[in-house]
Amino acid sequence: MTSAITFIDSGLKHTPHYFDIPVDHNDPSKGTLQVFAREIDCAKGASDKPWLVFFQGGPGFPSPRPNGNSGWMKRALQDYRVLLLDQRGTGNSSVINHQTLAHLSPQQQAEYLSHFRADSIVRDAEHIRKALGIKQWAILGQSFGGFCSLTYLSLFPESLSRAFITGGVPSVSRHPDDVYEATFLRTKAKNEAFFAQFPKAQGLCQKIANHLLQNEVFLPNGQRFTVEQFQQIGINFGVSDTFLPTYYSLENALIEINGVTTLRYEFLNEMLMQQAFQTNPIYALLHESIYCQGVASDWSAHRVRERFDEFNYRSGSDDSHSESAFYFTGEMVFPWMFEQYQCLQPLQQAAQLLAEKDDWGSLYDANVLANNTVPVSCAVYADDMFVEMDISRETLARIPNSKAWITNEYEHNGLRADGERILDKLIEMSDHTHYCQLTQQA
Template identity: 45%
Template sequence: MRGLRSTAHRFRVPLDHAGRHSPTIEVFAREYSSLEHSDDDVAALPWLLFLQGGPGGRGVRATQLSGWMKAAAREFRILMLDQRGTGLSTPADAATLGSLPSAEAQAEYLTHFRADSIVADAELIRERLGIGRWTVFGQSYGGFCTLTYLSLAPQGIERALITGGLAPLSGRPDEVYRATFARVEERNAEYFALYPEDRELVTRIARHLDGVEEYLPGGDRLTARRFQMVGSFLGGNTRIHGLHYLLEDAFIRTAHGPRLSAAFLEQVHAVVSRASQPLYALLHESIYCQGFASSWSAQRVLGEYPQFREDAGQVLLTGEMVYPWYFEEDPALRPLRAVADILADKDDWGPLYDTDVLATNIVPVAAAVYRHDIYVDRDLSLTTAATVRNLEVWETDEFHHDGIADDGEAIFDRLLSMTRR
């Protein structure tokens, strides 16, 4: 491909790394390197493992070197991991989980798809590739996984880079969602200040959906509360403007009155469907759980923020929260409602972080903390940063959560240099 070479790697790993007779699953990874290096030179380069956001997000499919990958490929071989259950790794979705005998069996299977298992996969892969230590770069949930890596297997890491992904090391997800609702409300206000004409339009769309049945391309009905999910656009620097372009396509005139356009419904479907990422909905709240249940945290905390209700006078758009009704309205998730409830009630999740190990960490760590991040709260991130020894923070208001999509090259170079001071 243009400027790069890629190599596919497949690994058999235990479903349960702690189980002596565990069945195995496959984990896929793709290696990228720059054609500026000869084959012999590439063989001598150090490795960088990239951990994607999520949970449930597959690795980046690069067709050319750009952004942070362009910067990284100057001196690293990049291993792009399809975290277990995603991409070309053994899938975990309604079709494959349906082969298990019960919802309880499905829930037990999915307990092995959190950060601790992802880290165990990475360590096994590192050893099989004969790598001494590698640089780990985690974006968003990949940063959460990096903190788990630093807790459980720091001996495998040369340095760690984290962008928008300093997870709270303790506490319940309720605290996370209270911070998230507050940040998302601020971001709504910022958006409507940029595009005041969209203030009335958003509420008009929601009220239209209350009275008129509109259907997405997959045949499922679009409801007002599902429409609110387009607030995911608010988490980006330039994506926020993409929300305006989406909304301007909303209505068309017909002989039967205003209707939502096919172009608008197609674009909304791409945002609100979890068909390509079911693990996000199934495991999202569990990524904060250590020894307690989430009990549908976002749904409960929503009761403290009535301004986010779909029937509010002026409708607000939401962020990354996951609600139980997702498993009623999204066809890809309906078969998984029972297992989602079991996971929400699970109160014996194992630990994800070792604060004693992190407090004595010797691995150089550099983390970008985005001041107005609506997905990973700035204040909670700084609390975590203060707990991890040898971690240096770069706090900035120049970027939002998807900063590496905006200027990944500069962000990567800055963080890398911070670990070399």
């Protein structure tokens, strides 16, 4: 373990830590990678507060970079010192992208990437806990970070004092197809709500989609822009306050130059900026595998999409079809992305190998979870487009000492939108669970 130079901002001390950790925790001979974590604590005095480690959503995105003392961090620091973990492959940890994987064959890429799921991330956290000499710590998991939290509760429950989860309680046994059946229905409902609020938007989307079908249009990076890529900005509908900005973008997408209609450069640049797959390929490569235990995903979302014909846009210019309504897609990945996205193209064969992989290990232990004693407090969002509420409730019903705050006040990004209030609520719930445990023991 090495620690870098500490700095102070907004009364908070930031202490970076770097850890050399095995790529494969079951076979250290495969080499090591570096994992970065940032410790945040009040700057005044030596802290004796317990620890809370944060698991970011994704997969494939780094921990937050705090700017000031606000949101969930402000509430957490009242009771804890916080460790922000850059999950392996992200941020300042040994990063995964098309550049760092270029020297490997597709088979080597797929084998290496198979060690970047929640089980490896949790084992990294355990390595760090021991390296820092921490007996127990609390965990906070947002979205995919919540999936990591259930893996942690399955593998190392004795290392945890509390677990807080926001928008991230997965099924511990369902097939990926079940997940995408549910999320396509949620995404359809979000589309209907958007187009009901902005009646003009449907026509604008059809004009943009038809233009893309009838013309070769290129993004600023030289990549051809397609209807399928345009549909993917619907991922924004899963977070709060995105309907209006989306409409504004559509409203200004087309421009006429010398009598010829084209897409404005500003719009195309915005579309490129929204393609996080380009810079964070773990999301595209491993998103479906987060639902896989002993089964292959076999491009689950792509197969399930075929059952929802409304997501397959058809232009009215084709004589064999009438023009279909336009629908945006959501938090799904598809095989064609590795043909179209410039930075994913070099990873196409590895992606296919990962989609075909059917020997994924277990991420959860249902028996351990069924005997859970760690207080688990969860914010479950009733209208969540990414994590289905009914599946979350199904899982929590099988985990003792877990409590859910089910609310329609927030979208999936509730922790970012109103984190101080949400974490305060979860801590209150956890304290009550802990009190009840002590009373029963007495």
